[in-house]
Amino acid sequence: MQNMFKGCGKMKKLLSVVAVALFVFALSVCGLAQAAEKVGVSMPTQSLQRWNQDGSNMKLQLEKAGYVVDLQFGGDNDVPTQVAQLENMISGGCKVLVISAIDGSALTTVLADAKAQGIAVIAYDRLIMNTDAVSYYATFDNFKVGSLQGQFIRDHLKLDSEAGPFNIELFTGDPGDNNINFFFGGAMEILKPYIDSGKLVVLSDQKAKDQCATPGWSTEAAQTRMENLITSRGYGPNGTKLHAVYSSNDSVANGITNALKDAGYAAQNFPILTGQDCDVTSMKNILSGTQSMSIFKDTRTLANQVVKMVDALLKGTKPEVNDTTTYDNGTGIIPSYLCDPVFCTKDNYKELLIDSGYYTEAQLAQ
Numbered sequence: 001m002q003n004m005f006k007g008c009g010k011m012k013k014l015l016s017v018v019a020v021a022l023f024v025f026a027l028s029v030c031g032l033a034q035a036a037e038k039v040g041v042s043m044p045t046q047s048l049q050r051w052n053q054d055g056s057n058m059k060l061q062l063e064k065a066g067y068v069v070d071l072q073f074g075g076d077n078d079v080p081t082q083v084a085q086l087e088n089m090i091s092g093g094c095k096v097l098v099i100s101a102i103d104g105s106a107l108t109t110v111l112a113d114a115k116a117q118g119i120a121v122i123a124y125d126r127l128i129m130n131t132d133a134v135s136y137y138a139t140f141d142n143f144k145v146g147s148l149q150g151q152f153i154r155d156h157l158k159l160d161s162e163a164g165p166f167n168i169e170l171f172t173g174d175p176g177d178n179n180i181n182f183f184f185g186g187a188m189e190i191l192k193p194y195i196d197s198g199k200l201v202v203l204s205d206q207k208a209k210d211q212c213a214t215p216g217w218s219t220e221a222a223q224t225r226m227e228n229l230i231t232s233r234g235y236g237p238n239g240t241k242l243h244a245v246y247s248s249n250d251s252v253a254n255g256i257t258n259a260l261k262d263a264g265y266a267a268q269n270f271p272i273l274t275g276q277d278c279d280v281t282s283m284k285n286i287l288s289g290t291q292s293m294s295i296f297k298d299t300r301t302l303a304n305q306v307v308k309m310v311d312a313l314l315k316g317t318k319p320e321v322n323d324t325t326t327y328d329n330g331t332g333i334i335p336s337y338l339c340d341p342v343f344c345t346k347d348n349y350k351e352l353l354i355d356s357g358y359y360t361e362a363q364l365a366q
Helices: 002-035 049-064 079-091 108-116 142-157 179-197 219-233 250-262 280-288 299-314 349-354
Strands: 038-043 068-073 096-099 120-124 134-140 166-171 244-247 294-296 336-339 342-344
Touching: 038 049, 038 079, 049 068, 049 299, 068 079, 079 096, 079 108, 096 299, 108 120, 120 299, 134 142, 134 299, 142 179, 142 244, 142 294, 142 342, 166 179, 166 219, 166 250, 219 250, 244 250, 250 280, 280 294, 280 349, 299 336, 342 349
Parallel strands: 038 068, 038 096, 096 120, 120 134, 134 336, 166 244
Antiparallel strands: 294 342
C-alpha cells in the first residue's frame, strides 16, 4: 500500500510537470500567433523606383519585427486594382493596413469595411481623404519639401540680389495626390512674391496648381507639356532664355529633362531643375549636370517609423506622433509622424546616398 501511495505521488509530480510544460507551450504558441499577425501593405505602382523601394523596405522591416506581410502594388496606378487588393487584405485577416493611395479620395467605401472590422489604417506618405477610417498618417514634412525646392531656386538665381527678370515654368504632380497641395504650396510660398513682383516670369502664365499638375506623376506627360512650352514660348539655348523649371518630383523632372535635351540643352546651359526622391535616373542626371537637385526622403526612415506604429497598434498602445494640427483629411485632423527631408546635389550625394548605404557607386555610374 505504501508503495502504491509513493507511485501515486510520483504520478502527481509527473502530471504537474506535464501540465506546466503544456502551459508554457500554450504561452509560446500564443506568442507566436501574436508575432505572426498579418499586415497589409498597399503601394500605388511598381512603375516608379520610389514605390518599389518603399514597398521592399516596409516588407523587410515588418518581417524582421515578426509580422506576416501582404505587399501589393496597384498595377500601374490603377484605382480599381488597389481597391480589390485592399478588399482581399481585409477578408484575408490583415489586422493593420498601411496604404499609399493612388487617389486619396477613392477609398472611402473599402475603408469603411476595414473600420467595421476593427482594422487599423495607416496612411503612408499620401493622406487618404474623406474617411474616418484612417487612424494615423506617416510621411515626410511635405510642405518643407516644397520650401526646400523653392529656396534652392531662389538662392541659385540670387533673386534677392540680382535684377532679373528670370523666366520659370512650374510643374507639380497628380491632382489626386493630396501631397501636391503641400509640395506646390511650400514652393509657391517662396516663389510667389518674386512672381508677383515680376522678378520671376512664367511666360506660359500657367501658375495655378491645376494648370501645373501632371496626371499620374507621368514622365511622358511631363515631357509632352514641356515640349509644348518649348514650342509655344520659343525656349531654347539659342532662343528665349529659360532660367529655371520647378518640378515637384523626379519622375516629372525626368520628362522635363528629356524635352530640354531634345531641344538642344546641355549641362553647360541647362536651366535650374528641381526634383524629389533621388531616383537613380535623376541622380545620374544630377551628376551629369542636367538636373540641379533632388529632395532625399530616406524610405528606410519612414518604413522604420511605420513599423513602430504597427507594433504599437497591435500591442494596444498609442503610436508616437509629432504633428496633431496640420493634416485634415475632411473628417478631422489625422495624428501624424513627419520625417525630415533634405536636399541632395552633386556636392553632398556621397554622404547622403553612398555612405549611408542607400545606393552603391556602381548604381549611379553613368
